[in-house]
Amino acid sequence: MSEFTKGLQPLNDALDGSSLRVLIVHTRWNSRIVDALVKGTYDTLTAKHHVKPENIAVRSVPGAYELPSAAQRLIGQAQQQSNNLIANVTDTMADIMGDMVDSSDKSAQKTAAGSSDSITPMGKQGPFDAVICIGVLIKGSTQHFEYIADAVSHGLMRVGLDQNVPVVFGVLTCLTDDQALERAGLGDSDTRHNHGEDWGSAAVEMALLKL
Numbered sequence: 001m002s003e004f005t006k007g008l009q010p011l012n013d014a015l016d017g018s019s020l021r022v023l024i025v026h027t028r029w030n031s032r033i034v035d036a037l038v039k040g041t042y043d044t045l046t047a048k049h050h051v052k053p054e055n056i057a058v059r060s061v062p063g064a065y066e067l068p069s070a071a072q073r074l075i076g077q078a079q080q081q082s083n084n085l086i087a088n089v090t091d092t093m094a095d096i097m098g099d100m101v102d103s104s105d106k107s108a109q110k111t112a113a114g115s116s117d118s119i120t121p122m123g124k125q126g127p128f129d130a131v132i133c134i135g136v137l138i139k140g141s142t143q144h145f146e147y148i149a150d151a152v153s154h155g156l157m158r159v160g161l162d163q164n165v166p167v168v169f170g171v172l173t174c175l176t177d178d179q180a181l182e183r184a185g186l187g188d189s190d191t192r193h194n195h196g197e198d199w200g201s202a203a204v205e206m207a208l209l210k211l
């Protein structure tokens with residue numbers, strides 16, 4: 001294989017993802033293979049790119065066809081959580097400032113202490129910086145494979161563009177079980193490689209991409 005036909009050419013050094021919040025959505029079809037891909041993705045995010053475990057959300061869906069709607073829904077929920085949190089903090093600060101104007105420092109300290117309980121740490125919530133959708137499609141004896149693969153690839157592209165969030169296409173579209181096993185780093189092939197590693201790095205790179 002020439003240097004021009006290798007797979008993903010990783011960046012020279014591992015990007016720092018310690019500030020990122022990442023969502024992994026995976027399917028429950030072909031679960032042994034999907035589980036290996038999810039592990040490869042997760043381990044790359046945490047060990048190589050230092051994404052904090054508490055900032056990685058993992059959700060599952062029945063099959064690949066459900067990935068686009070799940071990604072869109074969960075991205076929207078996270079954004080709404082963030083909007084609610086900002087509104088909550090703004091209201092709390094207004095209460096504190098109001099109390100500080102109307103009463104002594106002592107009551108203001110009491111108000112501040114009371115209100116801090118209602119402020120959820122940003123680390124546990126907030127919008128996702130990247131979403132990785134993981135699934136395995138294996139060709140059967142009908143055209144079902146083709147229709148799902150086409151719908152999912154276009155659907156995930158649309159979600160990423162519409163939501164302005166990097167959505168990594170982590171769906172293997174394989175003609176045989178062996179092809180899927182090899183691309184999950186399983187099986188006996190010398191060329192086996194866990195593509196989840198590539199997807200984790202792609203998510204961090206795209207999340208940090210800026211001018």
Ligand SMILES: Nc1c(NC[C@H](O)[C@H](O)[C@H](O)CO)[nH]c(=O)[nH]c1=O
Pocket residue numbers: 027029030062063064065066135136137138139148
């Ligand atoms: N055959 C595979 C499927 N099929 C199920 C669909 O993805 C979907 O869950 C169903 O049509 C209900 O909407 N899913 C996979 O992920 N992998 C397959 O090989």
Ligand SMILES: CC(=O)[C@@H](O)COP(=O)(O)O
Pocket residue numbers: 137138139140141142143144145148
């Ligand atoms: C990817 C699929 O939907 C496929 O596994 C279903 O198999 P079949 O085409 O034999 O129904």
